[in-house]
Structure formats: C-alpha cells, structure tokens
Amino acid sequence: MSDDKRNKTTVDIYGQPYTIVGTESASHMRQVASLVDEKMREISMKNPYLDTSKLAVLTAVNTVHEYIKLKDELDQLQLELKREKD
Amino acid sequence: MSDDKRNKTTVDIYGQPYTIVGTESASHMRQVASLVDEKMREISMKNPYLDTSKLAVLTAVNTVHEYIKLKDELDQLQLELKREKD
Numbered sequence: 001m002s003d004d005k006r007n008k009t010t011v012d013i014y015g016q017p018y019t020i021v022g023t024e025s026a027s028h029m030r031q032v033a034s035l036v037d038e039k040m041r042e043i044s045m046k047n048p049y050l051d052t053s054k055l056a057v058l059t060a061v062n063t064v065h066e067y068i069k070l071k072d073e074l075d076q077l078q079l080e081l082k083r084e085k086d
Numbered sequence: 087m088s089d090d091k092r093n094k095t096t097v098d099i100y101g102q103p104y105t106i107v108g109t110e111s112a113s114h115m116r117q118v119a120s121l122v123d124e125k126m127r128e129i130s131m132k133n134p135y136l137d138t139s140k141l142a143v144l145t146a147v148n149t150v151h152e153y154i155k156l157k158d159e160l161d162q163l164q165l166e167l168k169r170e171k172d
Contacts, residue, residue, distance in 0.1 A: 013143050
C-alpha cells in the first residue's frame with residue numbers, strides 16, 4: 001500500500017468521529033460525511049425508535065438505492081448519447 | 087400515508103432482518119440489501135475491529151462517495167449530450 005497522495009481526515013457523523021483515509025481531498029471527504037450525517041438524521045426523525053446500528057444500515061440501504069437509480073439514469077443517457085453520435 | 091403500491095419486504099443484511107417499505111419491487115429491494123450486505127462484509131474484512139454500527143456508517147460513506155462520483159459523470163454526460171444536440 002502506497003501512501004502517495006493519501007489524505008487522512010477525521011470527520012464527525014451522527015456524533016461519532018471517523019477517520020477516513022483516501023486519495024480524495026479533505027473537503028470532499030467532509031462533504032460526503034456531512035451528507036451521510038444528514039441522511040441519518042432524516043431517517044432517525046421518521047424512525048425515532050431505531051438504534052444507531054440499524055439507522056446506519058438503513059442509511060446505507062437508502063444510499064445504495066439512490067446510487068442504482070442514478071446508475072440507470074446514466075446508462076440511459078449513455079445510450080442516448082450513442083444514438084446522437086451514430 | 088397511502089398504502090397504494092407500497093411493498094413491504096423483509097431482507098437480511100449482515101445477519102439482521104430489516105423490513106423495508108417502498109414503492110420499488112421486492113426484487114429491487116433485495117438487490118439493494120444484497121449490495122449493502124456485500125459492501126459491509128468487504129469493509130469488515132479490511133477492518134475486522136469495527137462494530138456493526140461503524141461498519142454500516144462507513145458503508146454509507148463509501149456509497150455516498152461513489153454516488154457523488156457517478157453524479158459528476160452524469161453531469162458531464164448531460165453537457166456532452168447537450169452539445170451534440172445543439
């Protein structure tokens with residue numbers, strides 16, 4: 001494992017500190033952390049009985065669901081672009 | 087809250103059952119759950135000391151990061167498509 005260009009950033013998500021290591025900038029990592037924190041709070045408002053672990057899993061579920069929708073959109077757009085170019 | 091077209095599916099993620107309610111098909115929900123489960127196991131392999139809650143938060147962090155990258159790609163593609171059409 002090379003440590004070239006690897007940044008280590010500590011972020012706070014739902015009251016807990018997390019150290020994230022990656023090639024992305026610290027500001028990108030903070031943006032990601034802030035979105036996860038926001039989403040956890042949103043889900044928690046709707047489901048106040050959930051413990052942090054289940055809350056986090058449902059946040060991950062929610063995010064993967066949105067990722068798949070976006071991926072479908074991207075695939076459609078790629079097809080459309082291909083048709084335009086042909 | 088209307089129950090029109092709302093599906094209730096129980097999925098298993100990282101050994102825990104979750105009841106997910108949504109307008110998506112049960113098969114879509116199972117696909118999402120399976121991806122979250124897979125990602126949690128992947129992160130757990132690399133960080134065996136993490137508890138389920140932190141593991142799930144990092145899974146969400148990971149997915150949001152991938153979501154943002156995909157969103158950038160989509161925005162680029164939309165621009166490219168606009169240029170092709172103009």
